[in-house]
Amino acid sequence: MTINVFNADCLEWLRQQPNNSIDSIVTDPPYGLSNTKPAQVADVLAAWVTGDTEAVPATKGGFMGKDWDSFVPPPAVWVECMRVLKPGGHMAVFAGARTQDLMGLSIRLAGFEIRDTLGWIYGSGFPKNMDIGKAIDKRGGNAHLAKEIGKAIQEARESRGLTKGWCDERFCGGTTNWSWFEGRPTGIRPPSIETFKDIVSEWPELGVYAEKVAEAEREVVGKSSHKSGIGNATQGHYTVGGTKAEAYNITAPATPEAQRWDGWGTALKPAIEPIILARKPLDGTVASNVLAHGVGGLNIDACRVPSGEPAPAGRFPANVLLDEHAAKEMDKQSGVLKSGAHKAGQPRNAKSKSSYTLNGITTYEDAGSVGGASRFFPVFKYNAKAPKRERPVIVREDGSKIQHPTVKPEKLMSWLVELITPPGGTVLDPFAGSGTTLQAARNKGFNAIGIEAEKDYIELINQRLNESEK
Template identity: 40%
Template sequence: MTPYYKDDLITLHHGDCLEVLATLPEASVDAIVTDPPYALGFMGKTWDKQPDFQDWCRMWAVECLRVLKPGGHMLAFGGTRTWHRLACGVEDAGFELRDQIAWLYANGVPKSLDVAKAIDKESNNSRARKLEFTEWMRSTGITAREINEATGTRTGNRYLSSKQQPAIPTEAIFDKLRPILPKVPARIEKLVTERSSGKFSAFARRTDRKVVKRNIDNQATDFDLRVVNAGTPVLDEAKRWQGWGTALKPAFEPCIVARKPLVGTVADNVLAYGTGAININATRVNGTDGRWPPNLTIDGHVAADLDVTTPGGRSRFFPTFRFEVRAPTRERPKVNGVAHPTVKPLALMRWLVRLVTQPGGTVLDPFAGSGTTLEAAVLEGFNAIGIEREETYLPLIMQRLRRIGDVPFNFEGGTE
């Protein structure tokens, strides 16, 4: 397979990792450090949707196992809701699960459904009820012009619409229509009564006071606008569930630590292949004389909180990496308006590749994304192989690789 890009240190392939991995030689890489899709459908991206996630993980992990040298490590990030499937797939492929690294951060963004709002919206946006009303209105043969003339409003189209903004009038407006309508069925009478009572919260929508002031002159007779504070439940059922949601704020991501089975003892394997162990001294907190690398890393916010609440500044026990919801411009390539939505901190990825790769070794990332792992590997003195399926992300990787030479590494353990 012809690489998309290749130089003395980096090889980048464009294609599905299952297909590209099959072309790589057996036992040809020292370590795999990657951030695969989490199967959460993040931002609606198709690459983050795998129907049978565990089996898919097993399939690419089988190929990763083949191309790794005996004793080679794989570090793979996972989502908190799906990492167990990742772990099972990796284990089923033949890897040994050695540990898990937790990457903690303080400023994740919660993505929870507001239950009270959902209850209001469910009733408010009862489109089926509105369409039932407008369908009956159309069946009478009445026109929007006739409705406007009878009611003194300009909203006749909404009482006939089958698509855009169908509506049910208040009882006051509907009473003005009765003289030009046939006998009204009981089900339609009920819809009008319920609409006027505010039973359906869409009929009592949250409205900003300025919006009411702008619209009141020409539509107040049609819409009974009520002003409530943003976020205030309207229905009694919604009020009961105010403050309830469906998800916690994300504050950590797990990273699977897996190893290909050894050939002989650890010592035998290290001597034969240069793999099978982790580089403790190169990843100590605060340098080569620092503390033993833990299976937990933190960001600056967590570090600050630890130092406030514990004597002696306990953040000194943990590697600290900056985390931002949106990575800084320098670490977030953007080409023609396209940027990758899930970019890991460069310093974190440098620490990880250094942890599991022998000097001069080769790091593989089968899900290259914007190329953070590739950049990290090269900056640490390793060779790198990347695979990326999405064509739109290839220019991001190339932009990142072109500027590798001018990035200083400023990891200082407890502070960065």
């Protein structure tokens, strides 16, 4: 068993590798969670279907502001993945809930067959939601005047012959926020109270709008144990940066406009990540392909759902994967259920379609089972991120840290690796991150190759693999 790690651009590295040399691919690539505009997406799709398979939008920043997450990998990457895969080889690719369409299309255009989409369902995600009622009160209930205020700000700037860039430096701390004040294609956002006061101090004619952008004071009506994006204050949760969770005030709408939109937001609680299961086209039939190339099927028995004595082999694996929180909630809703028992050799209705019967006679015994509905699905332990012991961290001499923001649990990756890799096979991860796929492959006795473009993350991979050998 060998584990090889390369610090390289995956597309450049793949182009140097031989055909039909990899048994499976399991990867967690960039999801493309940047603010890519629909027109940019349309331009990229047009480029892809007309032959420019390396095209990506000219955008920056994605999850947690990481530029490497600005867009999904283009078809050129998956073309090379398919070339190095053996005929019939499978690929399991994680995707974002709001960009899985682009990920799937990129994979399809490379020539892969989409065989299924698995859903990894978890219970501890936190919504990145904006409270619309609060947002309205922050503008004194006058958010509908944003265009009027923006026009006045633009006229004040232009009358002085100033550029937006100059205003960014003077009033916005060197950011590019000024363009929001005058209006972008995606909307307009008045300045904060503090910023507006600063502007009015130099451009007094805008003072007439001072009260219209003043934040309406909301009445405190209670306390919450959670603070958005941090955790449970009563349990002492912390952010990555070390900020302690605090209870926050529950407030009531202060203006009629905010009252109208009280309870409205902009996002749902994240609770699922899709996993696209794709396959390189077969060389003939499934039977002839597996005999010729050693791949082409799924290792069903190795990935069955444990079910105890009634069916010692376990239940057939599903395309829904649960964490312990989701499983608990499912069982709470379903209550205790009991599946029917079967005795071998007993006559049944000849029209029965049950897998327990052949020509109207039950074929084997099953004592049935008792429990919640989650017993039919694979269940993995999940935290808001992978457990701390599975998230390597390197502290530099200056005290700064190297961490990866999107680490997946090892048990989940081990299940995926075992599902699509033959015994003794080689697993490729072209976006190795912190090396969870490589660790999973080692756990299951497979060879593995990891490609990672970010040098800092190579250090995390080495730390993970070295510590696992101790």
